């Protein structure tokens with residue numbers, strides 16, 4: 001049992017912080033309130049004068065699929081030979097012992113949604129994992145939470161001499177496989193128990209059934225305004241759920257995105273504009289979209305920005321005008337909602353996982369020190385060498 005005593009609670013649900021205790025048992029938050037009774041044998045953490053947050057959550061990254069300080073041998077986030085690879089699963093690329101995980105956890109980033117990169121038009125599924133553990137299966141919060149697809153420069157660049165030399169091609173390839181998957185799904189359903197009528201098993205089309213059934217969203221990589229609109233157009237054509245990832249030109253099309261009511265993961269902004277589609281990168285983007293009523297998450301796209309700088313990115317968005325509470329939500333409850341795991345993480349509420357970060361100040365400021373991090377109620381040492 002864990003008892004966090006008398007901390008200033010920022011639960012990511014209520015804009016105002018409040019003084020309270022937190023009781024956690026078996027990895028879950030049991031109660032949050034004033035003057036809770038301390039159960040016998042509980043590990044007591046005195047949080048007086050300290051700030052208490054839910055563990056920070058990344059909505060979109062590749063930590064663990066890209067080996068820290070390794071080159072090709074550690075690169076496991078992009079299949080580069082097959083532009084339509086929906087059958088890939090991010091979980092199979094994760095290296096839990098990678099050195100990036102303890103750094104992330106020590107900084108308070110306790111849960112990440114990770115998966116394939118953007119080389120392919122369809123890249124495979126994302127998984128959600130905690131940032132501590134030895135075996136990925138034990139770190140999973142929920143697997144196969146979204147299907148990665150990519151628009152814009154990346155697939156066009158990677159496959160330029162092979163399969164994809166224009167934005168039209170990207171869209172056409174995606175439409176073609178979605179049509180095939182829909183036909184495959186309908187045939188399979190119509191066949192019922194009659195095996196002779198079932199279509200021959202196709203692992204790619206099979207992987208797209210949860211997308212067509214709206215069980216998981218298309219996780220659509222798009223930076224430029226026109227690519228964001230193409231993603232939305234195709235999602236509408238096939239009646240799919242969609243989340244928009246990167247949204248670099250979001251501040252140029254705020255009113256349009258606000259009408260769409262789709263989750264937005266904005267970033268990585270703490271990098272230079274290394275390619276044409278990033279030229280309008282701005283720290284104002286998350287704040288403007290949040291102020292217009294969009295559900296905004298801020299992302300590092302780790303390792304593009306090291307995972308531990310997620311709170312710093314929120315701070316830079318605040319410096320550019322984002323409301324501080326919206327920025328806190330953008331690295332806690334909103335990414336949890338974005339990834340479909342808000343029943344488990346993203347806020348301090350009874351019944352949720354005991355992922356708790358205790359600091360001596362606002363986590364957006366570089367002078368702030370993370371004092372304690374708990375994942376599933378277990379202490380993570382703030383020492384990166386663990």
Ligand SMILES: O=C1C[C@@H](C(=O)O)NC(=O)N1
Nearest residue numbers: 154267268271278301304
């Ligand atoms: O800003 C970004 C996003 C990402 C991409 O390629 O889209 N990769 C990068 O290196 N920088």
